[in-house]
Amino acid sequence: MNNHETPAASPLVFEAAGLVKEFDEGAVHALRGVDFQIADGEFVAIVGPSGSGKTTLLQMLGALDRPSAGTLLYRGKSLPDFKDDAAYRAHEIGFIFQSFHLLPTFTAVENVLMPMFENDQSGSDRTARARELLKSVGLEQRVNHFPSKLSGGERQRVAIARSLANSPSVLLADEPTGNLDSENAVHILDLLTHLHRQRRMTLILITHDMMVARRASRAIQMKDGRIVFDGDPSKLTANS
Amino acid sequence: MTFLNVVTRGLWRRPIRTGLTLLGIAVGIAAVVTLIGMSRGFITSWTAGMKSRGTDIVVHNMRGSLTPQPFPASTRDRIAHLPGVAGTCNILVNLMSVETAELMILSGREWGGFAWDNLKFVSGRMPNDQMEKAVVLGTTAAEVLKKKVGDTVQIETEELAVVGIADGGAFVENGSIVLSLPLLQQITGNQDKISAIDVRCVAGTDQAGIAKLCEEMSRLIPEAHAEPAGEHLVHTEGYRMINAMSWGTSLLAVIVGVLGVTNTMLMSVFERQHEIAILLALGWRRIRIVRMILLESALLGLLGGIVGIGLGVVGIQLMKSAPAIRGLLEPDLSLNLILIAVTISVCVGVLSGFYPAWRSSRLTPSLALHG
Numbered sequence: 001m002n003n004h005e006t007p008a009a010s011p012l013v014f015e016a017a018g019l020v021k022e023f024d025e026g027a028v029h030a031l032r033g034v035d036f037q038i039a040d041g042e043f044v045a046i047v048g049p050s051g052s053g054k055t056t057l058l059q060m061l062g063a064l065d066r067p068s069a070g071t072l073l074y075r076g077k078s079l080p081d082f083k084d085d086a087a088y089r090a091h092e093i094g095f096i097f098q099s100f101h102l103l104p105t106f107t108a109v110e111n112v113l114m115p116m117f118e119n120d121q122s123g124s125d126r127t128a129r130a131r132e133l134l135k136s137v138g139l140e141q142r143v144n145h146f147p148s149k150l151s152g153g154e155r156q157r158v159a160i161a162r163s164l165a166n167s168p169s170v171l172l173a174d175e176p177t178g179n180l181d182s183e184n185a186v187h188i189l190d191l192l193t194h195l196h197r198q199r200r201m202t203l204i205l206i207t208h209d210m211m212v213a214r215r216a217s218r219a220i221q222m223k224d225g226r227i228v229f230d231g232d233p234s235k236l237t238a239n240s
Numbered sequence: 241m242t243f244l245n246v247v248t249r250g251l252w253r254r255p256i257r258t259g260l261t262l263l264g265i266a267v268g269i270a271a272v273v274t275l276i277g278m279s280r281g282f283i284t285s286w287t288a289g290m291k292s293r294g295t296d297i298v299v300h301n302m303r304g305s306l307t308p309q310p311f312p313a314s315t316r317d318r319i320a321h322l323p324g325v326a327g328t329c330n331i332l333v334n335l336m337s338v339e340t341a342e343l344m345i346l347s348g349r350e351w352g353g354f355a356w357d358n359l360k361f362v363s364g365r366m367p368n369d370q371m372e373k374a375v376v377l378g379t380t381a382a383e384v385l386k387k388k389v390g391d392t393v394q395i396e397t398e399e400l401a402v403v404g405i406a407d408g409g410a411f412v413e414n415g416s417i418v419l420s421l422p423l424l425q426q427i428t429g430n431q432d433k434i435s436a437i438d439v440r441c442v443a444g445t446d447q448a449g450i451a452k453l454c455e456e457m458s459r460l461i462p463e464a465h466a467e468p469a470g471e472h473l474v475h476t477e478g479y480r481m482i483n484a485m486s487w488g489t490s491l492l493a494v495i496v497g498v499l500g501v502t503n504t505m506l507m508s509v510f511e512r513q514h515e516i517a518i519l520l521a522l523g524w525r526r527i528r529i530v531r532m533i534l535l536e537s538a539l540l541g542l543l544g545g546i547v548g549i550g551l552g553v554v555g556i557q558l559m560k561s562a563p564a565i566r567g568l569l570e571p572d573l574s575l576n577l578i579l580i581a582v583t584i585s586v587c588v589g590v591l592s593g594f595y596p597a598w599r600s601s602r603l604t605p606s607l608a609l610h611g
Contacts, residue, residue, distance in 0.1 A: 064521060064606040089605070090523020101518045105249050110241050115522040123242060166523070 011075070013170060013202050014038040014061060018070035021056050021225075030056040032225035033070065040169070043196050043203045045216035045233060052222040054206045055174065061204060062095060062172050063088050090118040094163030096192075098175035100155040102147040108134060108158045109143040115165040133161040137191060153184030160191060164199075171195070173205040177212055189215050210236060247535045250508065257504060262544045264500040268493035269548025269585050273577065274555035275486035280572035282482060287470030289412035290438070292358045295329075296450055297439035299457060301464045302476040310433035311464055313421075319439070319457045319466070324449060327440040329353030332424050332433065338417065339394055341384050345416040346395065348424025355438050359418065364389035364404030370420035374403040378414035393417070396427050411570040439466070494588055497544070501592030505537050509596045516600050517607035526601045533597035534590060541589020545582050552581065 019034040031053045038044055046054045059065040060072055063085040072079045074092070082088050089095075094115075102111045112130035121129070134143050137157040147155055156176060163171055176192065177185035193215060196203040205216060213219045214233045221229035221236060229236060251258050290298065299319065301309040313330050320328045332348035349355040351370035359366075359376060367374040375395075377387055382405045387393060391402045400419065408414050425431050439457075441450060450468050457466035465472065473479050509516070516529055556571040 059606050062521065064604070086520070086523055086525040088523075089521060095521050097518075101514075103515055103518070105253055106241075106246075110245075113241050114519065114524075117243060117246075117528065118523050118525065127241070162522070 011040050012037050012073075013040050013042075013075060014079075015073040015076075016060075016070065019057075019060065019067050019072055020069035021053070021060065021065070022068045029225050031060075031067070031070075034222075034225070034227055036220060036227060036230060038202060038204065040202055041200050043193070043215075043217045044205070045213035045219045046204065046206045046222060047208060047210065047213045047219055047236065048222035049208060051224075053225040054222050056225075057222070058172055058174055058204070058206055061170075062093055086118070090115055091166050092168055093170045093172055094165070094168040096156070096159050096163050096171065096173040096176045098178040100147070100152075100159045100179070102155055102158055102162075104147050107144050107146055108139060108150065108154075108161075111147070111158055112162045112165055115162060119166055130161070130165070133164050134158070136164075137161045151184070152180050153187055156180060156184070156188050157191065160188070160195070164195070168201070170202040170204065173203065175206055175208070177207070177209065185212070243532075244535070247532055247539060250512075250532065250536045251540060253511075254508070257507070258540065261500050261504040261540060262547060265497040265541055265544025265585060265588060266548035266551055268490075268497035268588070269545045269581050270551035270555055271493040272490040272584060273549055273552025273573070273581050274559060274571075275489055276580070277552065277556050277571040277573050277577055278559060278569065279479075279482045279486040280574075280577065281569045282479065283470065283473050284572045285410070285412045285569040286473055288410040289408070289416075290469040292409035292413055293329075293355045293438060294358065294440050295355070295438040295469045296441040296445065297454055297457070297466055298469050298472045299437040299439065299461060299464050299466045300435065300472055302435075302472065302478070310430050310435050313432050313434045315434075315461055315464065316437050318460045319437070322453065322456060322460075324442055324445060324453050325439055326442045327354050329355040329438040329440075330421055330434040331355060331436045331438055332421055332428070332430060333435050334424065334428055336396070339385060344381060344384070345412065346424055346428075347416045347418050348421040349418060350421045353438075354440055356418075358409050358413065359404075359406035360409070362405045362407055364402070367403055367420060370422050372401075372403075372420075373398065373423065374401045374419070376404040376406050376418045377402055378408050378416045378418070379405060380411070380414040381417055384415070398423075398427050438469075494584060497541075497585075497588045498592045501537055501540055501544075501589060502595060504540070505533060505593055505596035506599065508536070509533060509600045513600070513603050514607060516603050517605050520603065520605035529603075530597040530601050533600050534593040537593025537596070538586050538589040541585045541587070541592070542582070544589070545585025548585060549578055549581050 015037050017035050019031050021031040022029055034057065046057060048054045060067055063079055063082060066080045103114065109127065109130045112133055113126055116126040131143055134140060137160055139154060139157050142150060142154060150158065173192065177188050180188060189212060192203060195201065207213050213236055216233050219229065219231065219233035219236045220227055301311045316328050316330055319325065330350040330353065334346040335343055336346060338344040362379060375393060377385065382388065385393060387402050389402055389405060392399050393402055408416065425433060441453060454466040454468060467475065519529065553573060556573055560571055
């Protein structure tokens with residue numbers, strides 16, 4: 001079911017056609033022919049129950065895995081055929097994970113610095129940018145704290161700052177509020193929405209929470225490896 | 241924060257494990273420094289001893305056996321006349337236990353030969369003649385035996401008077417008991433036998449000239465070998481054995497070090513596979529992960545090497561003062577040996593890091609989305 005019309009004016013960031021992903025030599029079908037287009041600057045929520053294929057789809061978009069069949073284009077180019085998928089991950093996209101995935105032996109500012117080793121900036125420029133990013137997520141007082149000394153919400157803010165390190169045009173967020181209490185979840189969603197608007201980034205967010213999905217401008221609902229709804233999040237129902 | 245900070249942070253995650261691994265490498269490197277230092281010291285000490293005596297060529301019969309094989313003293317007559325030979329001195333060297341000292345060098349020298357000339361008397365005098373039952377002690381030998389001029393020293397069944405204490409200008413010379421050749425021949429039952437002929441070339445003879453003379457002497461004395469002073473020890477069976485044992489033991493220690501570091505780095509990679517996957521997901525190239533693991537491993541090796549050199553120096557000092565060795569040889573703790581030790585330790589680190597680095601580079605970044 002596809003109710004969504006991609007705005008003609010915005011160039012496409014991702015185009016998927018007949019996307020299939022199988023595991024265990026075809027015994028497990030994670031994606032069973034997925035088609036969609038995502039335009040530049042969209043905020044898309046991908047929803048669905050566990051095992052519906054949403055995380056597998058995110059892996060494809062982040063070049064963490066390759067499809068078994070079908071095509072997946074990033075700005076018109078075949079993503080699985082990218083020779084340097086590390087450069088794609090370093091410069092084109094930013095990842096935000098459910099469990100934050102900060103490196104425990106590094107401080108907040110050092111965690112934000114990590115993706116910047118893949119760019120040509122000087123050490124002092126990198127540090128200045130990392131501090132600036134932490135300030136932009138409201139953590140200027142916590143730059144030298146280790147993750148163990150930060151609250152869940154603060155950790156996710158550090159992870160968000162880290163995802164912005166190399167100024168990507170796309171943010172991929174895997175259940176970013178999944179490990180947070182409701183108050184922190186709202187703050188993180190507000191922050192992501194703010195960043196999406198302010199930086200005009202494409203934001204693709206995976207969630208199983210309908211409340212979170214409704215903050216997006218578009219929702220893609222998945223079930224058993226297929227898209228069962230693609231359209232206005234306000235029309236999304238738990239049973240669709 | 242630099243890449244090196246990232247590398248060092250990896251090592252300090254588990255300080256006890258890192259410390260123990262470092263100690264493992266250090267013990268291996270200490271073994272290298274101590275054993276190789278001793279075996280090299282054997283050559284440098286004896287070479288220095290011969291240089292101080294002014295010996296350019298040594299005629300000996302040591303190659304095929306572990307200890308010098310005595311040969312007739314008359315052998316000297318076949319080479320003494322050669323052009324280019326300024327002087328010769330028959331020598332009989334023996335290593336034996338003397339009183340409380342487990343091993344001492346006894347150097348019987350032809351009476352009136354040039355091998356006596358380097359002795360600078362700290363106290364006492366030369367023996368009056370070659371049959372006087374007297375010895376001259378090197379300064380270290382006097383310390384080891386706790387003797388002074390006027391005392392006696394028991395060598396086998398003979399009680400000999402200490403008539404002089406002399407500085408021979410080299411470690412081995414100072415560790416020796418010097419006596420006349422006939423006296424030592426008599427004590428050891430080697431009448432008319434010698435273990436070496438020290439040959440002094442005419443002034444200005446270059447290395448090529450020395451080599452040519454050696455060739456000529458070896459042709460004239462097929463039962464012995466003539467070689468430039470110092471080199472003759474390198475080619476002996478005894479030195480080869482010491483050297484092989486030193487390197488063999490060192491190699492074993494190094495292999496243990498390699499296994500230790502490999503184990504540590506593998507554990508570290510297994511523990512961090514999720515973090516490595518996160519770094520890959522954040523855009524780190526696999527080659528950067530490989531560099532990180534190899535650098536961690538090399539740094540571990542280098543630090544182990546530095547500690548090992550320190551331990552090796554302590555080990556050398558302990559061995560140097562051990563009663564069995566004191567005065568026999570001065571361990572060679574040269575810059576060259578330290579550089580070899582550092583190179584070995586870094587190589588141990590890098591070599592140990594290859595497999596863990598390869599394992600880490602095989603990790604898939606999608607692991608980051610799980611867990």
